[in-house]
Amino acid sequence: MDRRESMKSMLLGSLAGGLVINGCAPDKTPEAPVAPAEAGVYGRTDEEKARDQKLMEGEFFTEPEIGTIATLCDLILPATQDFGSATEAGVPEFIAFIVKDITAYQTPLRGGLMWLNHRANKKFAKGFNDCSETQQKELLDEIAYPEKASPEVAQGVDFFSRMRDLTLTGYYTSKMGIEELGYVGNRPNVWDGVPDDVLQQYGMEYEEEWLAKCVDQSKRDVLAEWDDDGNLIT
Structure with missing residues (x-):
């Protein structure tokens, strides 16, 4: 630096x-x-x-x-x-x-x-x-x-x-x-999850089920729903 x-x-x-x-x-x-x-x-x-x-x-x-x-x-x-x-x-x-x-x-x-x-x-x-x-x-x-x-x-x-x-x-x-x-202030964006290299750095990975439910941008306007046990439905 x-x-x-x-x-x-x-x-x-x-x-x-x-x-x-x-x-x-x-x-x-x-x-x-x-x-x-x-x-x-x-x-x-x-x-x-x-x-x-x-x-x-x-x-x-x-x-x-x-x-x-x-x-x-x-x-x-x-x-x-x-x-x-x-x-x-x-x-x-x-x-x-x-x-x-x-x-x-x-x-x-x-x-x-x-x-x-x-x-x-x-x-x-x-x-x-x-x-x-x-x-x-x-x-x-x-x-x-x-x-x-x-x-x-x-x-x-x-x-x-x-x-x-x-x-x-x-x-x-x-x-x-x-x-x-390089400050741009608050701007709307599309979040597609933590980058793969960062996940690998900490030995972590997404579960496919959660990826489909939480990082599918085609469903970004769909409100999340949870069952009685606290599990994410959509």
């Missing part, structure tokens, strides 16, 4: 118990956030609509900060042969919205960006975005693996972990990310 597949698995594991970002509303997509009042979303109070509009109009990050965030996002999830990068999926815009919606993210992220630039200046005498990609990756290698990181970079470790979570959440809840996951 390659690095990107591993990160997808990490995200899917977290999705099983809820999104990494609990405050992210499903109608606010990373590519183009739209105020609910404009999007035709009903059932919100005037106060909620006013707050939404304020969030959409305001800005927290400066342009240089957004530039650094975009660089980080694409280092975490670069483009592949089949899918675009995190920035192409609108992840920086997603993060910019999240810090306005969940203000508890503001200080850790701005402080983390300051730390990253300070670290880059200390090692390479220039800001993070002015470093070469090789130098940027060298800096991130110091903070990307918490179990290996030195106490000296503890703040950077916390910052990068937060950025990685936000990047994965933003990307894999975008249209592009959902397409990469």
Whole structure:
């Protein structure tokens, strides 16, 4: 399993118990956030609509900060042969919205960006975005693996972990990310039983009588009937 597949698995594991970002509303997509009042979303109070509009109009990050965030996002999830990068999926815009919606993210992220630039200046005498990609990756290698990181970079470790979570959440809840996951949602289908290779793997097999009664798709609209002893009739 390659690095990107591993990160997808990490995200899917977290999705099983809820999104990494609990405050992210499903109608606010990373590519183009739209105020609910404009999007035709009903059932919100005037106060909620006013707050939404304020969030959409305001800005927290400066342009240089957004530039650094975009660089980080694409280092975490670069483009592949089949899918675009995190920035192409609108992840920086997603993060910019999240810090306005969940203000508890503001200080850790701005402080983390300051730390990253300070670290880059200390090692390479220039800001993070002015470093070469090789130098940027060298800096991130110091903070990307918490179990290996030195106490000296503890703040950077916390910052990068937060950025990685936000990047994965933003990307894999975008249209592009959902397409990469192959998620199709709930769709009607025809079930023809557990595949033979899976049955063989566990040393199991279907009884022919049950196959005829339960996995015959020509009878899919026929209601099951049971006798008094609990045996399936049809």
